[in-house]
Amino acid sequence: MINQCTLAAPILFSGIGVHSGNRINVVLRPAESGNGIVFHRQLGNRTVSIKACAENVVDTRMATVLGHGDATISTVEHLLATLYAFGIDNLHIDIDGPEVPVMDGSALCFVDQIRATGIRRLRATRKYLTIRKPIDLVSGEKRISIIPSRFFRITFDIAFDHPSIALQNHAIKVTPGSFSQEVAPARTFGFLKEYEYLKARNLAQGASLENTVVIGEQGILNPEGLRFHDEFVRHKILDIIGDFSLLGYPILGHVKAYKSGHQTNHEMVTRILASPDHWKLAEFSQRDLRAAFGTTPNPYLAEPALSKA
Numbered sequence: 001m002i003n004q005c006t007l008a009a010p011i012l013f014s015g016i017g018v019h020s021g022n023r024i025n026v027v028l029r030p031a032e033s034g035n036g037i038v039f040h041r042q043l044g045n046r047t048v049s050i051k052a053c054a055e056n057v058v059d060t061r062m063a064t065v066l067g068h069g070d071a072t073i074s075t076v077e078h079l080l081a082t083l084y085a086f087g088i089d090n091l092h093i094d095i096d097g098p099e100v101p102v103m104d105g106s107a108l109c110f111v112d113q114i115r116a117t118g119i120r121r122l123r124a125t126r127k128y129l130t131i132r133k134p135i136d137l138v139s140g141e142k143r144i145s146i147i148p149s150r151f152f153r154i155t156f157d158i159a160f161d162h163p164s165i166a167l168q169n170h171a172i173k174v175t176p177g178s179f180s181q182e183v184a185p186a187r188t189f190g191f192l193k194e195y196e197y198l199k200a201r202n203l204a205q206g207a208s209l210e211n212t213v214v215i216g217e218q219g220i221l222n223p224e225g226l227r228f229h230d231e232f233v234r235h236k237i238l239d240i241i242g243d244f245s246l247l248g249y250p251i252l253g254h255v256k257a258y259k260s261g262h263q264t265n266h267e268m269v270t271r272i273l274a275s276p277d278h279w280k281l282a283e284f285s286q287r288d289l290r291a292a293f294g295t296t297p298n299p300y301l302a303e304p305a306l307s308k309a
């Protein structure tokens, strides 16, 4: 059977929060089977633990925000997407500020550190949320649906009334390799007009051309240009993987999204969890998944793998 995983060793990183502009320190620590992904937010001399799950989402306007009591952690999506794509089920995340550092606006540095550190297999088996019947959500012009699939697939379409973006489409079968190459490097983006509006309201204090693709009326303002011609839709895929990680289980299904954002992603996750007759939890053997993925499902597993947990 495929087992749950955690990191092989701790990872430390620090960086600027995109909204607060403050420097924030994060430690990712290996956790035992059944722990899930849990943030431990330092608030003065106390610590508030917040599990990364859909029930703890408290805001989706600017980013996905988890909260419990007076403690919140914003912009969790890029880090959570990376953990999900690499099959890391259990982790402690110590954090001393109100948001996950934005780094370069993408998930690239999380990928690099996880690859360098490796992943450790735990003793308990992993359950996959396997979609059996389609589920749909329509919210204004935003649409999102999920249909049965042997893989975790995402097909995303966006349409912006700006020539630098216009219509973009990207489809991916999510594996550690495809995530690293096609999705993780895609950066956060925003329009110059929105940025000026946010700055005036004390938001986006840490945003800069170092961590955001900024779109002005004449085009992209970043001197280095884009990392992909369709970097925008790839970033939307990064965001939706992070938001879907809050299901609490790896998912096997094909997600089709049109113009979806954090709010509709979260509504869809909530709808899936509220529709247990549309999916089942299943365990798989290495052989099942190798047949599905064509290669070993997780090439970043550190071996020898078994821990005492």
Ligand SMILES: [Zn+2]
Binding pocket: 077, 078, 188, 235, 238, 239
């Ligand atoms: Zn994002």
